[in-house]
Amino acid sequence: MAENALNQLRYLVIGGSAGSLEVILDLVTHLPALPHAVVILVVHRKKDNDSILVDLLSYRTKLPVREVEDKETISPDTIYLAPPDYHLLIERADLFSLDISEKVHFSRPSIDVTFESVAEAFGDRVIGILLSGANADGAVGMAKIRKAGGYTIVQDPATADVGYMPQQALDLTPVDSILPAAEIPGLLEKLLRIQ
Amino acid sequence: MIQDEDLNLLLSELSHRYGYDFTNYARASLKRRVNRLLAVDRFASFAELLYKVKNDPDYLPHVVEQLTVNVTEMFRDPSLFRTLREQVLPVLATHPLIRVWHAGCSTGEEVYSLAIMLEEANLLHKSLLYATDINPTVIENIRRGMFPIGNIRQYTENYLQSGGRKDFSSYYQAQYEWAKFDERLRANTIVATHNLVSDRSFNEFQLILCRNVLIYFDKELQDKALTLFDNSLEKLGFLVLGSKENLRFSPIAASYTQLENKEKVWRKMR
Incomplete structure (x- = not known):
């Protein structure tokens, strides 16, 4: 892909843990048909039921859904899922890489690790969303996305299944939007329309 | 996160001085490893780490161990x-x-x-x-x-x-x-x-x-x-x-x- 085309892409990174699955499925359902974005999902989950999530997501979108393999090319209008038991990193603007180094916040994949990597690689073209969870993972990542000029959305802890994770982020950093899950797709549509 | 120029300095030192060539290691992960090393060994700056690597050959095995990932388990997968x-x-x-x-x-x-x-x-x-x-x-x-x-x-x-x-x-x-x-x-x-x-x-x-x-x-x-x-x-x-x-x-x-x-x-x- 030509460099200027890459420069116009948006990078939508979504982190979720306990209680986030329904929200993620709903978000994916409401994504524009061609979002001109790379969608990256980091979800805490068990190692053994990995292909189920890809199937669940694929039912709800026409966009291709891929669980990332080592050194996989980053393509627009594709939904990428961090594989269980690996951290997902951005190796180059057009390339993912994986890592099985130490867990972060007892998690691998860790939301912080991917958010930080995405923030460093793509700066103000990133939209970060942190959802329900019972873990402190993602807070530092949200702060990094915001610091790098990205747009940050946190699910309103009061309306989240488990408010702990989004609250951790709000305690650490100011964010651009705090919304109930149902209102996130509408905001995304506006954000993705502005190129 | 450590800058590319600093990482290159460290890699060049490890390669020329000690023969450990990490230049073709994947960058995103390697940078995290160096960051971790800086944190674990409480270096105040990258310059201090580089000085230590240059002047203390006994420190080398530890650097190599920290730059590589040693996470494994029995019957994984x-x-x-x-x-x-x-x-x-x-x-x-x-x-x-x-x-x-x-x-x-x-x-x-x-x-x-x-x-x-x-x-x-x-x-x-x-x-x-x-x-x-x-x-x-x-x-x-x-x-x-x-x-x-x-x-x-x-x-x-x-x-x-x-x-x-x-x-x-x-x-x-x-x-x-x-x-x-x-x-x-x-x-x-x-x-x-x-x-x-x-x-x-x-x-x-x-x-x-x-x-x-x-x-x-x-x-x-x-x-x-x-x-x-x-x-x-x-x-x-x-x-x-x-x-x-x-x-x-x-x-x-x-x-x-x-x-x-x-x-x-x-x-x-x-």
Whole structure:
């Protein structure tokens, strides 16, 4: 892909843990048909039921859904899922890489690790969303996305299944939007329309 | 996060002064490792780390250990080990002497896992297991055969899922916070340092395992390592990679066929 085309892409990174699955499925359902974005999902989950999530997501979108393999090319209008038991990193603007180094916040994949990597690689073209969870993972990542000029959305802890994770982020950093899950797709549509 | 220029300075120092070449390691991960080293050893700045590396050769093994990832477990991905047990070991059994290479085996959890399976297939007595890693410090652990007792519950679960039928606790003795594995499991294991970047092939094998090592290399270095494995593998031998690694786009792909169940096991066909 030509460099200027890459420069116009948006990078939508979504982190979720306990209680986030329904929200993620709903978000994916409401994504524009061609979002001109790379969608990256980091979800805490068990190692053994990995292909189920890809199937669940694929039912709800026409966009291709891929669980990332080592050194996989980053393509627009594709939904990428961090594989269980690996951290997902951005190796180059057009390339993912994986890592099985130490867990972060007892998690691998860790939301912080991917958010930080995405923030460093793509700066103000990133939209970060942190959802329900019972873990402190993602807070530092949200702060990094915001610091790098990205747009940050946190699910309103009061309306989240488990408010702990989004609250951790709000305690650490100011964010651009705090919304109930149902209102996130509408905001995304506006954000993705502005190129 | 450490800047590219700083990383290049450090890599150049490690390469020229000590012969450890990390220049073709995947950058995103390597930067995190350097950051971690800075934090773990409480350096106030990158310059202090660089000074230490330049002036203290005794610090080097620690740097190499920290820059590489030494996370491994026994029977990690049990379905892969089940495939080895059911489809690969029966083929190896036909050889009078079975030679196996665990490349980049870190602290040796998978070496012991395979040794247990070979033992259960009554093949360990005629097997030679070469266990190599870039880190002189971590491979010491293979000789000791001691793993943290806190991990044993997970390993036991993995072992059972891989098709193991014995009482897993018969393979180790609990010693405070360690599980010490039976010495007979490593009787036929040869432990050595080997750097996939700079060292050559040293034998011919029927089975090579290199799992979650190539993910830390860039494409060029991956191809180089895979060619090294190809040169070290007998015809009809098996190559085993990590669950997210692939042979598909490599120069050796044409000579290999992946097992039908899509586990990351390839057979050398020519």
